[in-house]
Amino acid sequence: MISQFFVLSQRGDNIVFRDYRGDVQKGSAEIFFRKVKFWREDGKEEAPPVFNLDGVNYFHVKVVGLLFVATTRINLSPSLALELLQRIARVIKDYLGVLSEESLRKNFVLVYELLDEVIDFGYVQTTSTEVLKSYVFNEPIVVDAARLPSLGPAALFMQGNKRMPGTAVTKSVVANEPGGRKREEIFVDIIEKISVTFSSSGYVLTSEIDGTIQMKSYLTGNPEIRLALNDDLYIGRSGVPSYGYSGSAGTGAVVLDDCNFHESVHMDSFDVDRTLSLVPPDGEFPVMNYRITQEFKPPFSINTLIEEAGSLKAEVILKIRADFPSSITANTILVEMPLPTCTTRVNFDLEPGVVGQTADFKESHRKLEWSMKKIVGGSEHTLRAKLNFSQELHGNITKEAGPVSMTFTIPMYNPSRLQVKYLQIAKKMKTSNPYRWVRYVTQANSYVARI
Amino acid sequence: MAPPAQSQRSPSPSQPSGKGEVSDLKMQLRQLAGSRAPGTDDTKRELFKKVISYMTIGIDVSSVFSEMVMCSATSDIVLKKMCYLYVGNYAKHNPDLALLTINFLQRDCKDEDPMIRGLALRSLCSLGVANLVEYLVGPLGNGLKDGNSYVRMVAAVGVLKLYHISASTCMDADFPALLKHLMLKDKDPQVVANCLTSLQEIWSLEASTSEEAAREREALISKPVVYYFLNRIKEFNEWAQCIVLELVSKYVPTDSDEIFDIMNLLEDRLQHANGAVVLATIKVFLHMTLSMTDVHQQVYERIKAPLLTLVSSGSPEQSYAVLSHLHLLVMRAPFIFSSDYKHFYCQYNEPFYVKKLKLEMLTAVANESNTYEIVTELCEYVANVDIPMARESIRAVGKIALQQYDVNAIVDRLLQFLEMEKEHVTAETLVLVKDLLRKYPQWSHDCIAVVGNISSKNVQEPKAKAALIWMLGEYAQDMQDSPYILESLIENWEEEHSAEVRLHLLTAVMKCFLRRPPETQKALGAALAAGLADFHQDVRDRALFYYRLLQYDVSVAERIVNPPKQAVSVFADTQSSEIKDRIFDEFNSLSVVYQKPSYMFTDKEHRGPFAFSEELGNLSIGTEPADDVVAAQRVEANDKDLLLSTSEKEESQGYGNNGSAYNAPSYNASTTTGASSGQLDLVSLDQPSAVHTTTASTAIDELLGLGMPAAPSAADLPALLLNAKAAIDPSAFQQKWRQLPVSVSQEISIDPRGVAAMTNPQALPQHMQGHSIHCIASGGQAPNFKFFFFAQKADDSSAYLVECIINSSSCKVQLKIKADDQSSSQAFSELFQSALSKFSLA
Known part of the structure; x- marks a missing residue:
């Protein structure tokens, strides 16, 4: 049960403020901001994402420099609150195309409209961009994306990759393109964050890949999609200790330690042909998160x-x-x-x-x-x-x-060698074949060499 | 663009006072109110937007209320929504104005468009004005029966809103019954979920005053309801699934088949990308298998991978929430995670609060096979430029040393830290070396050699300085310069700001004197003189004490100040196992992140739908009669073999210091001092144990208690005989309390003389025990005292559970009795009351 939700700018201004229960004082945004800013006198230590102050619990996540905050007085699940805040940010981004202080300020009425449907009297109703479409009537005022710092993993593709249209990741799910027609396209991004620690003599001490297959669909009519992954993909390293590198390296197989899936994903034929099928909802969402500790060659x-x-x-x-x-x-x-x-x-x-x-x-x-x-x-x-x-x-x-x-x-590089072999759109479109973008990217999470 | 800047006529765009703009807006809105010209709606939209932007930044625009309402006569849904938002914000504090809106909201509730019906109903319920509730009942009733699921969804939450405005109106209209019907029948899962949350909140709030509500609340976690939700679980969206899973975790299955069925059904929820769903599922698994050791361990193995995946995917904030839960599990069952230690290595870019959790986990999972690697990794962090991190890492190394058998290599590492010549590293290490020596005196030679080389000038932090001084005193024999270093420290007595350091200085110089009198005599004299003149009370007292002791008899002083020391085997844990178990009970909540049970940080009224377990947590557990201690210990012994069992005995005795919220039972305090004196040592040096014994009052109470006739009830009520040695552990009690319905509930008065005896909370339990009624938990502060009692029939072991709330100012007692055998509950109630009334006369 959430009492209040608000978004603060870097300077601590209220951009959006919604009170759902009325059981937390109105000045909570200011109290919160002061606490976060001066968490420790030396300013070196960051405030944790969850803390309690005079009986009020404050949750916050940072997205593109903005603080998304929720308050409650009850002993809520912290995962639920933080996941929700992250999800609200994503829904807003789906609608506005670009998430920034400017776009929020220009579209605050639309944001309020969304917030009214996402949470009612403190209880989460839905965070599905798709479902929300039928409740939301304001048209987004699109801000110019080029001037803004880009956001989220997909924004990685903005730099130095001319093969895809720059506007795609900053397109609103509801706004129509100039000319009235929507471009039929779907993006599948394989994003891998790698962590490697080298010893002072140059050996790999620990390494891990945290990967996500992210999807953003602009297809009309919600067609079913099939996503085929490597044939030699295995989940779980049964019998192999988590850090036994010798085990599967060299065989060429991709072994995931573990993974989880978006709720729209069906795994019916996964065991047979390593295919995921899903009807992608509107907006951006992770199809699958995975984790690999199998040895790989550091870039x-x-x-x-x-x-x-x-x-x-x-x-x-x-x-x-x-x-x-x-x-x-x-x-x-x-x-x-x-x-x-x-x-x-x-x-x-x-x-x-x-x-x-x-x-x-x-x-x-x-x-x-x-x-x-x-x-x-x-x-x-x-x-x-x-x-x-x-x-x-x-x-x-x-x-x-x-x-x-x-x-x-x-x-265009991923150390795990996990691949999307093909992306099949089940229903035949009336229009020409939709654009399909399958993109790979690797990013350093923690890449450290000791001396 | 910032909203204030939108108003172009604003003279000072940075911070408009708002007054001029608001009256402008008011005029413009008034002009538009009646207009039907084309394009009016667009102009209205712009004006409404301005109003709402002012509202957001905190400018009071309530003065345009009537104009807003006048303008709301439109079919434009965007306009309507803005108007609803505005009205919702101001109605509560302007009830007169709110009345203006009733008309159009009621009309909209009958609109053709279900969206408008829903929106209007939501706004109507959100007005929050008590005088207007009569207007809500009709539309709400219609909303619950509406053909459109959106309207029903809104109505289900609307009932809860109405309840918060006027509980009686809500109950009189019989809305909860309608909700219950919808919950079990509606096709739309979100309607069902909203009915559930509303009912949970309503029944929980009602339960304190109404028996029926308490029964209804229990009914929500009855088998048919829980199964109904489980069967539909995949229809719900992820958030509603969390609510259902939380409900399931409260359900107590009857046998293991049921447990396996539920777990198999929920197995795939562990692969959900939403961490909240996964944690809620894990809670169900963990709680259901608590009594099944093997399966419980398998659950740990099963949930390891999903938890690790959640930690490494998602935003840092989300991963922190999951990591806190992983931390809790690692602390409960370190050996299960001992091969996963590399996952707990810190990354250089992680925030400190994450690193701290990871260091604690690394410390916990260290065992013979991985210690070397873990300590090597920790040593890397010690060299870190980040000072708090370096300190924590040293502490972690020290903790590992204190829990290992083979500390050889670790001691070497610690001593190397001292050679790094970084002030914070030296300080932190000194404190650790001191603790280490108390546990492993055999290392004194190696350590002293290194410690002796440290110049006391390079040690400034009080804790470190105190540790160094302690070593100087304790090992005066082995450290050549000890008396002289102490002497120089005493010379600077005036500059020493920390009383703790001065206290240690006194003791150390005493110890040193007793071993090397000629060299220390001068220093001792100076220290005692300085101590006697000290402005700090404790320092003065200690100096005076030593002075008189020496005057009295030096050999006695020797025995007191320098007795042969036993190595400390176990350092008292800071957190009792009872607290840890409470936190575990509250898995998937803030308790885990804060590492505190909820009663320590939430107000009572905010403790969530099923507050019983929290209530019990608020009370002190453990007033079992002496006979039961044996039984309880037997249980504990068994538990030790169980995987995550609750308590280690040393720890369980140490709980008396968990905050003012509850009184340490004197019974426990006396065992602590009696049974474990000499073994249990507090980490703080030479300080008296913090446990307070209330021997005197206990003795009197015992007299009172024992003075009562042992079985006076037999003559009065021959029908019911109670087992004098009945025993139950608190968690079993708690479970039973949840399962059983209330069979007797009444309020009685007691004699004020008895109430007077309430000043000692132990008196009543001891008195009742004389009547074979055993106290499970007690607590509270004047005037409200709360007790949970347990009794068992002598012949067939069926149980009676009692909740007894005594108000010492009104002399009223509220009784709730639950019984296995409902038919005898009345007889038991009479027996209980007669026992209670005798307490009054005692």
Whole structure:
């Protein structure tokens, strides 16, 4: 049972505020914002997503810099509240096309209309974009997507991938295109977030892939869809201990540790031919989430060398090698490394002639930042950094610096080799064949090399 | 664009005062009210939007109420919706204006379009004005019978809204019965779900005053209703499924076949992408299998993978909620998760609250086979630039050391931390080394060598300083410089701000003196002088105590200050097992995230639909008579073999300090001190145990209790004989209480003299025990005391359960009796009352 729902801007302004039960004071948004902003005096620790203040429980999630908040006085399931907040954000995005402070402000009446149907007297009624369509009458006022920071996993495709229309992911499910006709299309995105930890000697200590098959359908008439995955896909590693890498590696099979499915998915023929069938509801939703601890080849290797040069100086050499085919290009790469607190000055040497690379010493965080626009598969890049210290470190540099962490995005690449072999749309369309987009992308979740 | 900026004439677009704009709006709306010109609706829409945007940012636009209502005569549904939103916001505080809306809302409730009927009905019920409830009854009744499911859906929640405005109107119109009918008959699953939530809330609120409501509430978790919902579960949307699953988790199946049927039916819910559905399902599985050890363990194995998947998919916030539940399960059954330890490794970009949970899990699952790897990983975190994280990691390493047999390697690691020369690392490590030495005195030589090298100047944090000083005193024999370091610390007495450190300094210098008198004499003198002049009461007291002790007899001082110490085997846990069990009972709720049972953070009226278990939690459990202790311990011993069984004995005795909400029973307190003195050591150094004994009052109470005639009832009521040694454990009691209907409920008066004796909560249970009626739980504060009693028939062991609420100011007692054998409940009630009345005369 939810008492209130509200959305706050980064500055703490109320963009939307809906009171369902009237049992929590009106000033709760301000109380909440102050608490979150000053969770600890030093400002270093983040407020947890759930906390209790004077008998009121506050739940919040952060979406594109906005705070989606719910309050209650009862002992509610935290998963339910947080899942709901995330879902409300998604429904709003489905309707507005773009979720941002501006789009919310322009469409707040529509948002209220949605909120009235999503929750009644604190109880969740529905969060299905499809079902809500029949209750909602306002037309969205579309804001220009190009100027806005993009949102959500699908937004990864916005950069450097010319093969798909840029407007697709920011299209409202209800707004009509100019010209009145809707474009028949469906997007299937395989998004994999990888976590790898390398030991100081370069071995993989832990690795995990958290994947999602995300779907967004703009097909009229709700046709049934069949999605065929790899033939050699297995779920559960029965008998194989979770981290026994030797087990299935090399056989070529894709072994998922576990997975879960959207409620619209039917698994009737999954055991026979690895096919999922579903009638996709409107809007964006995850068809399947999966988790893999099977060994895979990490896309980047990281090599760090630290040499002391005198008592107050040291040199750090960072080498990044892209271990994937040259037909693939990674983009928005950022390498970070904390440096000793007594570091005063850093001089960088980039490779001669490189473009799209910058290196910087963030003094306030004592951190080295090396960013690269893109890395082509098979290539190698090096950064040399000369550090100056204000006091002697007695050979303790490795204890004061590191680990090296990396974030990146690699389109059209997925380390698990999970594939959508085909995407079949059951009912024949009156119009021409609908557009089908199947896209792959890999993103670093936690990619860390210890030194 | 921000709403204020939309008003172009606003002189100060950043923060409009609103007054000018509002009166402008008022005028424009008035002009439009009667207009039928084409395009009027579009203009109205713009104006309505402005009104609502002002409302959102907190400008009071209630002054345009009548204009808004006048403009609402339209067929444009978007306009209507905005108008409903506006009305809903202001009606409650402007009841006179609300009356204006009744007409058009009632008319809309009869509209052809079901959408408009539904919307109007929702707005009508949301007005929240008590004088207008008479207008609600008709439309609500029609709404519940409407042909359209949207309208019925709205009406089902509408009944609950009406109940909150005027409970009597709602009950008089017999709406709950209609809801019940709809719940069991309607084709639309959302209508059914709304009926269920409304009924749950209504019956729970009514249950405290009405027996019938309590029965109805119980009926919701009866077999036919639960099965009805289970059979339809796939029709419901994910949110309604959560409600149904929560209901099922309250149901108590009769046999194991039933349990397996339910679990098989719900098995595929574990693969749902919505974490709330999965957790609700897990709750059902865990609670149903509690008494089936093997199956319960299989459930843990089964839910591991889905939980881990949920943790790693979804937003960080969602994964935190799931991780908290995983944390709870890991803490209950660490060995089941011991091979999954790598999942609990921290990622550098995770927020601190996630890392903290993971560190605790790593600590819990560490065993002989994985300790090396876990400690290696933790050592990486210690070197982390993030200071709170480094501290937590050191604590984790220390905790693992304290729970392992082979601590060799770990001690080395800890000592290496001291060599890192980071102040926070040194401080945290010192505290740990101190605890470690108390458990493993054999390591003193290795540790002392390293600790001796630490300059006390580099240790500033009070806790760490206290630990260092403790070691200086305790190992004065082995540490060459000990007296001199202490001396220099005493010289700086004035600068030492922490009383804790000064207390330790006194004790350490005492210990040092007793071992190496000539070297320490001077320091001791200085310390005692400084201590006696200290402004802090405790420091002064301790200095005075030591001073007099030394004056009296040095050998006695030696025995008191420096007795041979026993190594500590178990450090007292901070959280009692009872609390942990309560949190487990409240699986899939905030209790798990906060790691507190709900009674610690919610008001009573907000405790949810089935509050009984919480009520019991509020009370202190464990006033069993002495004979039952044996039985209870036997149960506990068995439980230990059971997987997640509840309690370790050492812990269960330590619960007296769980907040002011309940009184530690004196019975327990005395056992704690009696049975386990010397074994149970609190982590804090040299501080008196926090357990208060109320020996004196107990003794008097015992006299009172024992002074009563043992079986006076036999003569009065020969028909009913009770088993004097009846026993039941609280959870079985709780389960039984849920299952049985109330057979006697009445209010009686008692003698004020008896009430006077209520000041000691133990008096009544002991008195009743003399009548073979045993107290299961008790609690409350003046004037309201609440007791749960249990009794058993001597001949056929059928049980009687009693809830007894005594108001000491009005001298009224409310009794609720539940019985296995309904026919004898009246006889029992009389027996109970006669026993109670004798307490009054005692």
